[in-house]
Amino acid sequence: MAVIVPLEGERRAAARPSLDAINALVAEDLKEVNALIMRRMESSVPLIPQIATHIVAGGGKRIRPTLTLATARLCGYQGKRQLGLAACIEFIHTATLLHDDVVDQSRLRRGRDTANSLWGNKPSVLVGDFLFSRAFQMMVEDGSLPVLAVLSRASARIAEGEVQQLMTANDLSTSESTYLEVVKGKTAVLFAAACQVGAIVAEQPRGAEEAMDCYGLNLGIAFQLADDAIDYASTSAKMGKAKGDDFRDGKITLPVILAYRRGSEIEREFWRRTLEKQEQKDGDLDHAIALLQRHRAIEDTVERARHYGAIARDALGLFPDNAAKRALLETIDFTIERAY
């Protein structure tokens, strides 16, 4: 038995969707992107590459640049422009992470200390600004106004989404629709831009560009909703963030929105105390998880994620079947199924 169990585990793991295909597809390009990222963080002020390296090299999955590389491939692009632009997108993402961690006062990110917990909030704000500016410098070097338009618009929407999230952070009356707008801003808009850029460099017709935008946007929504579910389901070691982070921060995410609406008045009083008033005591997180389970709120959050995943899947419909398309399809499945 001691032999059979791990084998069975392995067999099951092999059948599960993974990022292996998309990672293999872009592996060579991603090496160049990583080298570019390290090179373009350089500054005469040593703290900048120090902090930037900590976060950029901090074991992120590079999903956004990977999407740019894979969508450029899907669109048949043969050149090199996707490399610099993928690095730009990772810089923008990193800048938002640095600022988010300041705003959220997070101590852990991807299982490591956050930059703000190591160096304080001040350099985190400023190094974020630097990376953001550097991203725009690199876009200017690339020289495409359409790319600049997509990424400056995405950046403005990201900031709007973050402010909106701040406003709804402790408000249980947040509707699912409002929450979806927050999710678009904080996650999906940059996924969409990353994919759209892949089509732009390949000089695809407007329809393909829109399809990539649609794929990225819906993949991003699915990604964030799965993340919301994972926050109440995972262990710290697995996801690199502490279980219940969102709960402790009083964040109103979809699982809570569902459980609050489906719950009794006594349950709602619990949510109001713990999330709106943020009066939390030992055992509250466990009780929250029990309520979420009682109302199938975590499962249904993943179910909602599947809906957006299905839209992303259809967005790829007009592209010919090839390795890039299969990898992008499997990425949707992985994004959702990782919640289990």
Next chain:
Amino acid sequence: MAVIVPLEGERRAAARPSLDAINALVAEDLKEVNALIMRRMESSVPLIPQIATHIVAGGGKRIRPTLTLATARLCGYQGKRQLGLAACIEFIHTATLLHDDVVDQSRLRRGRDTANSLWGNKPSVLVGDFLFSRAFQMMVEDGSLPVLAVLSRASARIAEGEVQQLMTANDLSTSESTYLEVVKGKTAVLFAAACQVGAIVAEQPRGAEEAMDCYGLNLGIAFQLADDAIDYASTSAKMGKAKGDDFRDGKITLPVILAYRRGSEIEREFWRRTLEKQEQKDGDLDHAIALLQRHRAIEDTVERARHYGAIARDALGLFPDNAAKRALLETIDFTIERAY
């Protein structure tokens, strides 16, 4: 006597350099820029225009957009592009103010409560990000890659300068040269970019563009050094910031750098205690000002500012004499003489 004294005061005031000429020169354009600023702060998230209005409409002198408008005029430009770009520059400046106030934990700016003291640090960080992104969106609408190059490079250098300032904030061994680099980053680089943009829209030859860059950079250095002097000389009502803010923040500015080097070991010990260790008690600010006066540190800071002002003056040498040039020259004088 009661009649003569105010008259004399008035006569002297009339002879002093002012911003009246440059303000009159750009008054019509600046109205349009202000309208554009208000219009482009709009967002579906109400807190964004609320905070942005607080700071953008907070009584700033609009010196940076004014420089763009005046230099475009100096370069003979007849079009409208300078309006949107002047608004961009004010947005970038405003974004850096929002982030600076978070980093410095300032409570007052231009005599009013800072955004971070009213709404907290979180929205200040995010609204700064929004304004910064919006600025890039507006540049993309303008459609000039050279303008985007100048302003993205300036933004990266501003962030670098701010990080460098953070590193030297409590270090009395900071040399005057190192400090000058900080000043360039935190102030002069955006002045330079604002002026260079005026030449770019006017499609001036490279030489004129460089001259505008040089004028702005040196005007900006003079402006910051005068500001450093004022911080130890002004009253809160006059400058809209509390006297001794830099001292309380432990900022090593040029007056202190000079007094520290010129002082006795006992005096240096005073500076180390108050600025490096930040152990400050009642009377310390007065003693600091007395030491600065003993070593002529404030006067000599203004003297240094005059040096950069002289370079800015010569940068205008090849332009024909006209109202714009006279206004830009008087701006240099005002920048420095306001320290008295």
